[in-house]
Amino acid sequence: MPHFPHPNIVVILSDQLRADCVGCYGNPIIRTPHIDALAASGVRFAQTFAQHPQCAPSRAALMTGRYPHVNGAISNHTGMADNEVTLGEYFQAAGYRSIGVGKLHLFDRKEKASFTDTMLSGGQNSDATSPDCLHEDYKRWLKAHGHWEDAVKAYAIHDTEAYWDNFQANVNPIPAEAFIDTWVGDRAVDFIHNQPAESPFFMFVGLPNPHTPFDCPEPYASLYHPDEMPVPKTFRRDLANKPPMHAAFKRAGRQINYEHLDEPRLRQAMAYYYGAVTLVDDQVGKIIAALEARSMMDHTVIAFCSDHGEFLGHFGMLTKSIDEYPMLYDVGLKVPMIIRTPDSMKGKTVEDPVELIDLCPTLLGSAGLEMAPEVQGRSLQAALTGEKSPHRDYIFAESGAVKMLRGSRYKLVYYPAQPYGELYDLATDPDECYNLYDDPEHQKTRDRMIRDLLDRLIHTEAPRHGASNREPAYWRYLYSRPFEDNNE
Numbered sequence: 444m445p446h447f448p449h450p451n452i453v454v455i456l457s458d459q460l461r462a463d464c465v466g467c468y469g470n471p472i473i474r475t476p477h478i479d480a481l482a483a484s485g486v487r488f489a490q491t492f493a494q495h496p497q498c499a500p501s502r503a504a505l506m507t508g509r510y511p512h513v514n515g516a517i518s519n520h521t522g523m524a525d526n527e528v529t530l531g532e533y534f535q536a537a538g539y540r541s542i543g544v545g546k547l548h549l550f551d552r553k554e555k556a557s558f559t560d561t562m563l564s565g566g567q568n569s570d571a572t573s574p575d576c577l578h579e580d581y582k583r584w585l586k587a588h589g590h591w592e593d594a595v596k597a598y599a600i601h602d603t604e605a606y607w608d609n610f611q612a613n614v615n616p617i618p619a620e621a622f623i624d625t626w627v628g629d630r631a632v633d634f635i636h637n638q639p640a641e642s643p644f645f646m647f648v649g650l651p652n653p654h655t656p657f658d659c660p661e662p663y664a665s666l667y668h669p670d671e672m673p674v675p676k677t678f679r680r681d682l683a684n685k686p687p688m689h690a691a692f693k694r695a696g697r698q699i700n701y702e703h704l705d706e707p708r709l710r711q712a713m714a715y716y717y718g719a720v721t722l723v724d725d726q727v728g729k730i731i732a733a734l735e736a737r738s739m740m741d742h743t744v745i746a747f748c749s750d751h752g753e754f755l756g757h758f759g760m761l762t763k764s765i766d767e768y769p770m771l772y773d774v775g776l777k778v779p780m781i782i783r784t785p786d787s788m789k790g791k792t793v794e795d796p797v798e799l800i801d802l803c804p805t806l807l808g809s810a811g812l813e814m815a816p817e818v819q820g821r822s823l824q825a826a827l828t829g830e831k832s833p834h835r836d837y838i839f840a841e842s843g844a845v846k847m848l849r850g851s852r853y854k855l856v857y858y859p860a861q862p863y864g865e866l867y868d869l870a871t872d873p874d875e876c877y878n879l880y881d882d883p884e885h886q887k888t889r890d891r892m893i894r895d896l897l898d899r900l901i902h903t904e905a906p907r908h909g910a911s912n913r914e915p916a917y918w919r920y921l922y923s924r925p926f927e928d929n930n931e
Contacts (some may be wrong), residue, residue: 447537448811449537449538449643449810449811449812450742450743450744450784450785450809450810451535451643451644451645451646451729451734451739451742451743451744452530452539452643452644452645452646452743452744452746452806452809453645453646453648453734453743453744453745454530454645454646454647454648454658454748454806454919455648455650455726455727455746455747456648456649456650456731456748456749456750456803457648457650457652457653457720457723457746457747457748457749457750458504458546458649458650458652458653458654458749458750458753459496459498459652459653459654459655459749459750459751459762459763460568460653460720460723460749460752460753460778460779460886461749461752461753461755461774461777462489462491462752462777462778462779463774463777464653464716464717464720464753464755465478465479465779466478466479466487466616467479467482467487467718467746467779467781468779468814468910469923470695472667472671472672472673472912473717473721474666474721474724474729475720475721475724476724477724477725477727477728477731478724478727478747478779478781479745480728480731481745481779481781481783482790482796483729483789483790484783484789484790484894485745485781485782485783485784485787485788485789485791485827485861486780486781486783486788486791486792486793486826486827487779487780487781487789487791487792487793488780488793488797488823488826489792489794490777490779490793490794490795490796490797491748491777491778491779491780491796491797491798491799492750492776492777492778492797492799492800492838492840492849493749493750493776493777493778493799493840494510494511494798494800494839494840494841495511495517495840495841495842496744496751496752496764496770496771496775496776496798496840496842497518497519497751497763497764497766497842498519498548498566498654498750498751498761499516499518499519499520499521499522499549499550500516500517500518500521500553501750501751502516502521502547502548502549502675502750503515503516503522503523503527503549503553504516504799504800505526505748505750505799505800505802505803506529506530506531506549506557506803507528507529507530507800507803507818508525508800508801508802508803508804508814508818508819508820509527509800509817509818509819509820510800510819510839510852510903511673511841512604512841512900512903513903514527514725514905515527515802515821517794517841517843518766518843519548519766520562520766522549522550522552522553522717523549523550523553525552527553527817528817529549529553529556529557530545530645530647530803530806530807531556531557531558531593531645531647532556532557533659533807533812533815534810534812535557535559535645536647536838537810537812538561538643539643539644539645540560540638540642540643540644540645541557541558541559541560541564541645541796542558542559542560542561542634542644542645542646542647542912543557543558543560543561543563543646543647543649543683544561544562544563544627544630544631544634544646544648544649544790545562545563545564545624545627545630545631545648545649545650545651546563546564546566546627546649546650546651547559547647548562548566548649548651548793552626552892554592554821554914556645556923557647560634560644560830561580561581562577562580562630562633562770563580563581563635564577564578564580564581564623564626564649564651564655565577565578565581565651566660567623567650567651567652567654567655567888568654569601569611569654569655569656569683570601570698570858571593571598572598572599572601572602573598574591574594574595574597574598576598577594577623578895581623581626582594583622584626588621590617590618590621593616593617593618593621596616597615597616597617597658597861599615600613600658601656605859605877606656607698607699609708609711609712610657610699610701610704610708610709610712610761611655611656611657611658611699611712612656612657612658612708612711612712612715613656613657613658613715614658614659614660614661614664614715615658615659615660615664616660617660618660619661619662619663619722621661622660622722623651623652623661624651624652624719624723624726625722625725625726627649627650627651627726628648628650628725628726628729629729630731631646631648631726631729631730632729632733633722634646634718635733635734635737635739636733636736636853638737638830640737640738640739640927642643643810647728647860648730649755649781650723650726652719652720652722652723653716653719653720653723653753655753655762656789657711657712657713657716657719657798658860659715659718659719659722660713660722663718663719663721663722664714664715664718664897666714666717666718667713667714667717667718667835669707669710669711669713669714670710671855672710672713672714672717673708673713674709674710674713674756675755675756675757675874676874677756677757677759677874677876678706678709678756678757678758678759679759680758680759680876682758684877684878685757685865685878686856686858686861686863686864687693687863688722688767688768688769688770689758689770690771691768692760692764692767692768693758693759693760694758695770696762697762697765701759701760701761702759704756704759704760704761707894709756709761712755712761713755713756722892726886727747734851737795739791740785740786741785743785744782744783744784744785744806744809744810745782745783746780746781746782746783746802746805746806747779747780747781748779748780748799748802749779750778750799751763751775751776751931752774752775752776752777752778753774753775753776754772754775755774755872757772757774758772764842765826766842766843766848768844769843769844769858770842770863771840771841771845771847771856772875773849773854773873773875776847777841778799780799782800782802782805782823782827784809784827786809786827786828787827787828788828788829789826791829793823793826793832795826795832795833796835796836796838796849796851797821797823797832797833797835798820798835798838798839800819800820800822801820801821801822801823801833802820803818803820804818804820804821804822805820805822805823805824805827807822808824809824809827810830819903821833821835827859836850836895837849837895838850839899839903844858844865845857845858846857846896848892848895848896848898848899849869850892851872852868853866853867853868853869853888853892854866854867854875855889855892855893855896856909857893858895858925863880863881864880865878865880866878866879866880866882866885866889866890866892867879870884871898875881888899
């Protein structure tokens with residue numbers, strides 16, 4: 444029996460998957476048997492929040508364990524700083540083979556630094572009218588296996604009025620066996636089957652869905668009937684008491700006027716979204732089956748999560764916050780996160796709020812690797828074995844200059860240099876309908892949370908990677924307790 448000093452690490456990341464669209468998170472309609480089975484064999488974190496509602500900054504935060512405003516990846520168009528260190532680089536330094544499969548969205552230099560082996564798909568560009576936007580690896584495979592014309596037809600749909608009239612919802616003509624997520628799942632399986640049994644590996648699998656467009660292939664497109672889709676209670680609510688960019692996004696964000704989104708078209712988009720989630724779930728099952736076939740489960744850590752959520756009809760909108768229209772609603776930030784280690788508890792649910800950046804130190808610790816002092820996430824290792832998870836007074840998230848603090852009851856969204864903001868009482872208003880920012884009765888709560896936000900931002904100021912003159916990481920504790928004059 445071979446000895447395994449370090450376990451394999453497999454991270455499966457879906458794109459734009461809301462926590463409440465997974466069966467084990469309480470959705471009674473969605474079919475996600477493989478993700479649910481993973482939760483039953485590991486630990487499910489019920490309150491996990493991404494640090495940014497966009498792909499690239501959220502992925503950079505997950506991979507570095509550092510907040511977007513610290514690592515430099517502050518939007519989908521800005522990569523992290525070159526001297527940031529990712530999970531792939533940490534594991535390579537420990538002798539791991541580092542494998543990246545599917546959609547990475549870490550930008551070229553960091554993708555090359557993070558992985559020794561790659562097989563990439565790129566992401567589905569919902570605005571593109573040609574499959575040339577896809578990565579060369581996937582394009583080459585499509586052409587070699589006779590599916591390029593199907594891909595051309597799929598992207599030609601993006602250039603039609605019907606596509607936009609239906610809010611990017613359509614049936615993708617690419618066969619399910621050649622669809623982008625299926626291809627990514629198959630390539631992950633290939634790597635697992637070709638991996639030497641005695642050599643540890645870190646694998647990051649980026650599944651591109653259920654990200655927009657809402658265009659899963661058959662049979663997934665017909666798996667859910669629009670009539671059974673749960674239209675959110677907020678669908679018809681107006682945005683009158685919100686910051687002005689919310690209504691502006693609804694009118695014209697992403698070239699779409701969501702004020703024209705009616706219930707039948709929302710239900711159809713949701714049905715395709717649900718179908719894409721089940722397609723993603725099938726890939727999770729495929730990857731776990733490959734690990735089982737190689738007898739790797741007793742020395743492999745598996746994490747499943749998403750980079751951010753999806754509006755899916757919340758206040759009558761679809762997709763997510765973008766740079767010009769920052770919005771930090773829970774539906775765009777709350778994501779599933781499940782971690783299974785060989786010695787973790789089975790079927791445990793952790794209700795304590797955690798941040799997606801906590802995954803980085805948790806995986807490093809699970810492999811017995813030392814956490815760099817610059818890592819800002821908190822290890823969840825203790826929670827995996829039944830102990831208490833690290834306490835957080837607040838969850839922090841951001842979208843550019845707009846910052847959020849989310850406590851056990853109240854949630855603040857702060858817009859710098861603006862007369863408006865957001866404050867919600869989550870105990871009485873979990874859907875974030877009633878903005879209390881200007882309510883005189885809540886002024887003390889608002890002002891206290893603004894001060895707490897300032898404290899949080901000061902405490903997340905941290906040195907870049909490299910030699911520090913003040914080890915250990917002094918920023919973790921400086922000003923965290925009252926000043927004491929030891930010279931008195």
